[in-house]
Amino acid sequence: MKVTVKDGPSGDVQTGQTVGTALSALGVPVGIDIVAARVNGSVVDLSTPLREDAVIEPLRFDSPEGREVYRHSSTHIMAQAVKELFPTAQLTIGPALEDGFYYDFAYERPFTPEDLEKIEKRAREILTRNLTITRKELSKQEAIEFFKARGERYKVELIENFPEGEQVSIYTQGDFVDLCRGPHVPSTGHVGALKLLSTAGAYWRGDERNPMLQRIYGTSFPTREELEAHLARLEEIKRRDHRKVGKDLDLISVQDEIGPGLVLWHPKGAMIRLLIENFWREQHIKDGYELVYSPHVARLDLWKTSGHVDFYRENMFAAMKVEGSDYQLKPMNCPYHIMIYKSHLRSYRDLPIRYGELGTVYRYERTGVLHGLLRVRGFTQDDAHLFCRPDQMEMEVSRVLDFTFLMLRTFGFADFEVFLSTRPKESVGSDEHWTQATGALEAAIKNRHIAYRVDQGGGAFYGPKIDIKIKDALGRSWQCSTIQVDFNNPERFKLSYIGEDGKAHQPIMIHRALLGSIERFFGILIEHYGGAFPTWLAPVQATVMNITDHQRDYVAAVAAELKAAGFRVEADLRNEKIGFKIREAEKAKVPFMLVAGDREVQGRTVSVRGRSGANLGNMPVSGVIDLLRAETARARPDVQSIQGGGLSFPNCA
């Protein structure tokens, strides 16, 4: 039997040898770092016997597949610890996650932090026991009998749902046995460092009508150091939490008296929002959009026509009675834009029409899902609706893609994932429309040479869509941008335009949002920058501070000059030591601190200190203006051109 190691030696190996021994026989050291192997395409245990010629790729923690095996074995080890300490706990499921793993147990009470400590201690002990992990296959019936005998009701239920005649695999380590597809590491000692993180309730099979299970989250790494680094990253995420930073920097608040999920924008947060919105508006006008406004309420009938009353009721605030008729707080902007479209007879020559609006909508979200700025009940969508002819669709989508990337890059996001979602089972519109629209979306992505993944059946019921996810500074993914074709509304509202042939045709409608919602995007932005906004977005771009009262007038004059030049500058003239003022500006994450003592007054300069301590030396006010201009322009791809034209900066004094 011929066995080849990927990127390594090959040779003859006796049939029936395991993957592990075959690797050894071919001179590949099978150290503790090798957790499993890919053999002819599928990931298997090292103990799997080889029956035919094979290409083997040893898998380590550094590969996604290896990591999954590693975490999966880790969760079994935790489950073993739980079973040893709490024998009446029932096993359910326990998968690997991106950064760790969890296991759901059916148990009579939630696990406490003290339980967690004990379980973690026991799990670590199981690592040192270095128990061999073995796989065994049973028939479906045997497996049911086996788990029945062990009293594992959930496992029995799982197996009963397996297809008839299928072999079931179980994995054993010491006295612990679990139903599992595998594969697993060869022994419990292969897991290096393990940490349990939290507990939570979770419904059996994710259905809220089912019993609540007790979930334990944990993570594991080959070395203590990697685990520590991961925990440090979790700390960093906590440190950057927009709810904390938003409060510390006095950007926003959500208050009990006002209501959950309803955001107050404090002056500094509002300034950043203004800058984002100004940029947004400028760019939209530049890109051929017409900006519109629409009211916060409308007759309920409008929402009946749009179908929201039928399909979206559970997410809408209750209707209100006004002079005997029902009015509805708006959960979306589209019907208004449609009505603007419908206010005239449209010619094919008018298309495409692009209506954009920073439209504030209100949606009733269940209390449990509200989360800081990321999930709220009142928010402003950076919404737009494009009405176009079928032949214009691809071009329009391409433009939106370019626009999206320009927008997101400006805010410091460089990593994107693009998803194309196709027709779901329940949907409206003809096959022809779906094929055409999906084709246009795909063509637009392709002609921009963008890597993408297809989410089969993941589209909305009313049309296919493109979703774009961004990765932030900590590598977390967020979905903001979406481009959705809509076959439903043009039909419901009987939209039309007069074609070249003099006859009425139905336009294609495209919904799109680039940032998603301003609230959510701001939350993401706060965490992305950790509150240290780039100069063009910083609510205060520089603080000028005096060392003693002697420089008061000079510092006030410097601040006034910088303000006159269009920058957001504050003067800190308080009777405090310079170290204290620096500390406060540093905590407020002001990009530049300009210090003036007698020396500076003498030389008509300021001493410039960058955020987090950089000494940029002394310079006159004109030098500071050049510096701030350069810094402001750096993140704004559009600013260079504006500068050339002598236009003012989008700064507000």
Added chain:
RNA sequence: GCUGGCGUAGCUCAAUCGGCAGAGCAGCGGUUUUGUAAACCGCCGGUUGGAGGUUCGAUUCCUCUCGCCAGCUCCA
């Protein structure tokens, strides 16, 4: 909505078994005139989220309610 945890001064957090609610920071008033992340002294600050109950007495125990957090479900 569900499960669990938590609500104490503007912020961060104390308060033993049910026994006079406390500290740092912030704020205010002074002193100090200061060189790149916290000068010193003093003062002010509370219906302990809200309502009810048990008790001689409740921040503490019980019930209800509002909100927050983690997760489930759902999503911009």
